Amino acid sequence: MxxxxxxxxxxxxxxxxxxxxxxxxxxxxxxxxxxxxxxxxxxxxxxxxxxxxxxxxxxxxxxxxxxxxxxxxxxxxxxxxxxxxxxxxxxxIEVWRAVRALGERQLAEIERTVAAYLGDADGFESVTADDLQRRLAEGEVVLLDVRPDAEYRAGHLAGARSIPVGELAERLAELPPDATVVAYCRGPYCVMSYDALAILRDHGRRGVRLAEGLPDWRAAGRPVQGGHGLG
Amino acid sequence: MxxxxxxxxxxxxxxxxxxxxxxxxxxxxxxxxxxxxxxxxxxxxxxxxxxxxxxxxxxxxxxxxxxxxxxxxxxxxxxxxxxxxxxxxxxxIEVWRAVRALGERQLAEIERTVAAYLGDADGFESVTADDLQRRLAEGEVVLLDVRPDAEYRAGHLAGARSIPVGELAERLAELPPDATVVAYCRGPYCVMSYDALAILRDHGRRGVRLAEGLPDWRAAGRPVQGGHGLG
DNA sequence: CATATGCTCAATAGATTACTTGATCAAGGC
DNA sequence: GCCTTGATCAAGTAATCTATTGAGCATATG
Incomplete structure (x- = not known):
């Protein structure tokens, strides 16, 4: 043998x-x-x-x-x-993404934890990466990176502009008043984009959330700007 | 915030x-x-x-x-x-495959462990899944599943025949004498295919090893026979 | 009903892990 | 050279994990 x-x-x-x-x-x-x-x-x-x-x-x-x-x-x-x-x-990152995908499929507790933090009433809309890329091409939306400035500089989705969530309330004027904002941050469990949507809503703006973050976007082979190597 | x-x-x-x-x-x-x-x-x-x-x-x-x-x-x-x-x-399986891929890239110890078991002198040839599928189409090779019979029955690569490694020595006559045998088993760290190659070599037969196992083959979307659901 | 088989559970001892505290180290500024 | 800052290291305690042992449970069989 x-x-x-x-x-x-x-x-x-x-x-x-x-x-x-x-x-x-x-x-x-x-x-x-x-x-x-x-x-x-x-x-x-x-x-x-x-x-x-x-x-x-x-x-x-x-x-x-x-x-x-x-x-x-x-x-x-x-x-x-x-x-x-x-x-x-x-x-x-691939290992972490695989673990995350498994947890999302198998662990109902994760969904409940998310719902407990967000409150079911919020009902923020989210879009997929495919949706986003189509709408970006049509010029309907403003893509907004709400992560801290340093992370934006280390790499961001192609075409995104940067307003960190902490500065969003005072910098709303920088966004075209009628455009739909698509906000993204680090990933599906990052709260910055949720917080950004709440701020937008409180000021009467329309905003949706991209469910994925930069690493997922990059892993899918979509265009990234300004990155340096491993992000 | x-x-x-x-x-x-x-x-x-x-x-x-x-x-x-x-x-x-x-x-x-x-x-x-x-x-x-x-x-x-x-x-x-x-x-x-x-x-x-x-x-x-x-x-x-x-x-x-x-x-x-x-x-x-x-x-x-x-x-x-x-x-x-x-x-x-x-x-x-995807999580396990991602961990394995990471280990192969980062942990030199794994390569050394494999070399220590196999002995550098062995130098068994291995083929990729792409190679195999091309050669199968050309009819050059016999594809041999050397796992236990029950695993073969639970699902195997399309076109493979089964001879468990424990029975290989006494069932050599079932293999066409001139064909190259491509042996596979559970995965890259499964020793059954290595053992099978040693048996083939000791009897003057030509054999190579498919580096991947059934789960990897299936994950790549390649054809599988006789499986029932999750393998 | 008694018995056997396949598996689970509870208790335990030994090893490993997580976090804290305080000491130490490496590099840079004064 | 001394001090500051950012980081590592060492020691200690509480908690957790691993494998073993032996008891117990569920299912099937005589």
């Missing part, structure tokens, strides 16, 4: 192989690290910025990054006193 | 969402459970069969299955005194 070149038993070989792949799944087996991966999918971040974003202490964030780095999911680069982390491979 | 329908803070919302997705990654964060998923990707199994396959005790296997079931990655069906487990969704 076993072949001649073996220096391991078949069992030991399998153990070793699955052990290696489990390094990856173990690295992802934490809500905090999943969130870190999700944020890094937008572009690189310093440890301090990540820590604030995910609501963890600096030391704890640093240690989570260390375990992600040991599993080769992220890489670091030092710049003065700052250390910038980034995803080590675009395939990391 | 926060919108009016909220009954959770943005932070609590994110925590809840990532916590849910982490149920999936935690369920996969074990070499044993990864192997269980890999085996179930071939088709459903009883607890006892799985336990023997993965080299774990019955009780331990049952508990691993329980945690996979709680994360909605597998489902069970009772048949007499047997309980058959199967993957709850084809997307589970």
């Amino acid at each position: 076993s072949h001649d070149g073996a220096t391991l038993t078949a069992r030991a070989f399998k153990d070793a192989v699955y052990e290696q792949f489990a390094r990856i799944t173990k690295a992802l087996a934490s809500p905090v690290r999943l969130e870190i991966v999700d944020v890094l999918a937008q572009g690189e971040r310093t440890v301090d910025a990540l820590a604030r974003e995910v609501g963890q202490s600096l030391a704890n964030t640093s240690q989570h990054l260390r375990s992600l780095k040991e599993a080769r999911l992220v890489e670091a680069r030092r710049d003065g006193t700052f250390v910038h982390y980034r995803l080590a491979d675009p395939q990391v | 926060s919108h009016d329908g909220a009954t959770l803070t943005a932070r609590a919302f994110k925590d809840a969402v990532y916590e849910q997705f982490a149920r999936i990654t935690k369920a996969l964060a074990s070499p044993v459970r990864l192997e269980i998923v890999d085996v179930l990707a071939q088709g459903e199994r009883t607890v006892d069969a799985l336990a023997r396959e993965v080299g774990q005790s019955l009780a331990n296997t049952s508990q691993h299955l329980r945690s996979l079931k709680e994360a909605r990655l597998v489902e069970a069906r009772r048949d007499g005194t047997f309980v058959h487990y199967r993957l709850a969704d084809p997307q589970v």
Whole structure:
């Protein structure tokens, strides 16, 4: 049954192989690290910025990054006193997207959590990437990136303009009064676009939400502007 | 910044969402459970069969299955005194494939482990799915499924014939003497096709290996025969 | 009804993980 | 050289996870 070149038993070989792949799944087996991966999918971040974003202490964030780095999911680069982390491979985003797709299909709790935060009454309309690309071509809509400015600069959907959600209320005048706004942010579970729609609605503007974020858009091979490498 | 329908803070919302997705990654964060998923990707199994396959005790296997079931990655069906487990969704295979692809790109240790088992001297040739489909059309090769008979019956590549690796030595006469044999089994880390090639070589036959297994073939949308649903 | 089989459950010990705190380190500014 | 900032490291505690053991449950059979 076993072949001649073996220096391991078949069992030991399998153990070793699955052990290696489990390094990856173990690295992802934490809500905090999943969130870190999700944020890094937008572009690189310093440890301090990540820590604030995910609501963890600096030391704890640093240690989570260390375990992600040991599993080769992220890489670091030092710049003065700052250390910038980034995803080590675009395939990391693919794994996260696959997990997300599975959760959406299998875990009803996720839908309930989203509904609990948004309140069923909100009923914000969302559009698919296909819809959007057709409507963009027809010039019907304004595409609005509501993420922080730095993320817009690190890469954004082709044709999008930037107004971070925190500045949206005071910068409404920049948007043509009659156009429908399509707002997007980091991804399907990012709340910035929801918040942006609420602001638009409160000021009598029409707005819809793009359900996907930049990483999903990029993964689908759609046009991106201004990105630098891995986003 | 926060919108009016909220009954959770943005932070609590994110925590809840990532916590849910982490149920999936935690369920996969074990070499044993990864192997269980890999085996179930071939088709459903009883607890006892799985336990023997993965080299774990019955009780331990049952508990691993329980945690996979709680994360909605597998489902069970009772048949007499047997309980058959199967993957709850084809997307589970996609997650596993994404993890595998990432590991192959990032973890040099995996390549070394494979080389240590196979011995560098073996140098078995492998073909891609595209190669195979072209050569099959030209009638140059015999496609051989070397997995156990039950797995062949649960679904196999279109046009494949079945000789389980354990019976290959005594059933060599069934193969046309001059044809090149393309052997496949469960996937890239399954050793049955390697063992089959060693047997063929020892009897002076020409054989190559298909690097992918049935689940990968199916995921690529290529033709499968005799499968029943989720494989 | 008694028994066997296939599986699940509960209890446990040992290992691993998560987060905190405080010390330390590396690079840059004064 | 000293101080500040951003990040890492080490130690400690609480919580969680893994595999084992043995008991218990469901289904089928004699």
